[in-house]
Amino acid sequence: MFIFVVGLLTLAIGLVIPILLGDKMDGVIKVFFRVAAGVIALVLVVASTAIYVEDDQAGIVIVKFGKDLPVGQIIATDGEKGPQARVLPPGWHFLYWPWLYDLKTVDNMTIPQGNVGVVESMDGAKPLPKGEIFAQEWENPVDMLNAQMFMKEGHKGPQLTVLTPGQYRYNPRLFKITVKKALEVPIGTVAVIKANAGKKYDDSQKISLVNGVPIVPTGFRGIWNKALSPNAYYLHPDAFVVTLVQTTNRVYNYVQKNSITVKTSDSFEFPVDVRVSVKISAEDAPYVVAMLANPDADLDRNGFVVLEDRVILPTIRAIFRNNAESRGAIQYVQERSQIEESATATFAEKLASYRVTTDGVYVADIGIRDTEEGKKLLSTQTDKEVAKQEVDTFKVQQTAEIERAQVVKAKEDAEQEQLKAKARAKVDIAEQEAQAEIKLAEGRAQAYMKKMEALGGVDNFVKLEMLRLAMEQWDGKVPEILLMGGGDASSSEAVNSLIMKKLQADKK
Structure with a gap:
């Protein structure tokens, strides 16, 4: 407005001064002065209607004159008096007469990484439906921030749609944006989501009610039946109640x-x-x-x-x-x-x-x-256990002695059996020797019988044996004549003679 006034004053000066000076100012100078004043005034006037919007800003237009806004509406969409829905993009904008418009620039909203922008609209095409506390979610957040589109389709009040990290041009007269932390689910936990906004799940047959709270598929109103795993999520922090649950032991x-x-x-x-x-x-x-x-x-x-x-x-x-x-x-x-x-x-x-x-x-x-009672009980139990161990030890020793006696007896029995076996062996040997003697005697008897038969009878055999025994005692000095006999000697004498000679030969 100041520049506009200065422009008007400049134009007035360019017109009035040549008239006041009259003949004192050359005609050419008058023309030049008027043209110069007119150009300056024009520049100043045009400049007063212009606004420059930086790249990271938006231009807000407020109309000072016009028809009144409808009752309950605070953002103008059809040239009414008051803040206009449309925002000016970066660059120069002209012909916004200062007596008709009030122009302001506002910085764009920047949503840092790890945060979300929570949006609340001060106006809209219609109020929130009955029973709803958040407006229906927009498919594209940029469309939501288009004030002209929003004033045709959007609901007044808290918006379910959030702004993800980035920079946004918006109309601060229509939208209030608050930066809040995004949901981060750390490792070892999951996030259980209770949605207070969104679509209602109509298939009642598949809804599980726990403590009167419906367990529903993801995206519907109620507790989601699938928890969110560790990650970062851009959810409305007020529309979705998050409960982090530890899943480790x-x-x-x-x-x-x-x-x-x-x-x-x-x-x-x-x-x-x-x-x-x-x-x-x-x-x-x-x-x-x-x-x-x-x-x-x-x-x-x-x-x-x-x-x-x-x-x-x-x-x-x-x-x-x-x-x-x-x-x-x-x-x-x-x-x-x-x-x-x-x-x-x-x-x-x-x-x-x-x-x-x-x-x-x-x-x-x-x-x-x-406890004192416990100590006494344990002491008594210990004594019992000691006594029991002593009894068990005595029983073990007694059993060992019995087993040792059994071993000794078994050993003695084994030794007796060995002696008996040796005695039986001796008896068997004696019997076998007796049988051998009998067999030998029988053999000798048979030999004597054969000798008797050879000597011509028992008498001759007896004589032979008698002579053998005598020869064992004889010194060799018996006269041979006793052995020779005469020509008329009997056959026994001849035999005797032969036997004596044989015995002598054997003796020698």
């Missing part, structure tokens, strides 16, 4: 001051250190959120997250206390492995209703020795 330690106190059937009370390992899979995460909301939130501010406070701890306490009620203290200590197995099976069954799984329940320590 969760280990809960109930030790020392947090130990689980149990009471056995014989009224002994002592702490048990327990460790449990549980896991929520990506597939089960939506159902866990539907039942427990955020399982990792410390809603009661007591140091326990929801999953532990409402599911894990009450369940594990009940399991171990129930196990203790049916066992005595010593039995409870002795059956530690059975208790672990039973607790794991029961725990897994209880968690299944929450769509949570377990890798196991582990008994780290049974603190029966931490």
Whole structure:
């Protein structure tokens, strides 16, 4: 406006001064002065109607005169007074008379990486439908920021469409853009999405209701049945409620001051250190959120997250206390492995209703020795065990002695059997020798019989034997005449003679 006024003053000066000076100013100078003043005034006037928009800016036009805007409308679309929907692109723009238009430039909106632009419109073609809190999503965010198009099709109010990282030219009189962080799902977690906007899922037969909350396919209103895996997502942070759920193993330690106190059937009370390992899979995460909301939130501010406070701890306490009620203290200590197995099976069954799984329940320590009564019980049990061991040792020694005696007896029996076997062998040998003697005697008898037959009878044989015995004692000095006999000697004498000669020959 100032430039426009200066232009008008310049034009006035160019016209008035030549008249006031009259003849004092040469005619040519007058013409030149008027032309110069007119050109300057024209330039100033035209300049006052121009606006230059930088490359990273948009031009906003406000009409000062015209027909009034319809009631409830704040953005003009048909030349009405007030902010115009159309924005001026980069470059020079003219003939925006300063008394008719007010021109402003605004910087483009830049959405940094890792963020989204949340858009709210101050005006629109129509209000939000009843029951809706966000306008229907636009297919192209640039079309949404086209103010002229938006004022024909868009809904007034919060927009479900978000701006992804980049630079956008927009009309700040129509749109309010707020930069917010994009959704980033870290490794080891998934994002369960509860959509408060979007299309409604009509196939009621396929909807799972958990705590009255529908579990629906991705993109529909409700809890999406598929959680988002680790990545970055450009979702409206107000339209979509995000619950990050840890999918890695969760280990809960109930030790020392947090130990689980149990009471056995014989009224002994002592702490048990327990460790449990549980896991929520990506597939089960939506159902866990539907039942427990955020399982990792410390809603009661007591140091326990929801999953532990409402599911894990009450369940594990009940399991171990129930196990203790049916066992005595010593039995409870002795059956530690059975208790672990039973607790794991029961725990897994209880968690299944929450769509949570377990890798196991582990008994780290049974603190029966931490109480005076427990120490006395263990001392008594130790004495019993020592006595039992001594009895068992005595029985083992007694058994060893019996076995040793049996071994000695068996050895002696074996030796007796050996002696008997040797005696039997000797008897057999004696019998065999006797038989041999008999056989030898029989052989000799047969030999004597043959000799008797050869000598002509028993008498001659007897004589022969007698002579043999005599010869064994004879010194060789018997007169030969006793042996020769006369010519009329009998045959026996002849035999005797022959025998004596033979004996003499054998003697020599």
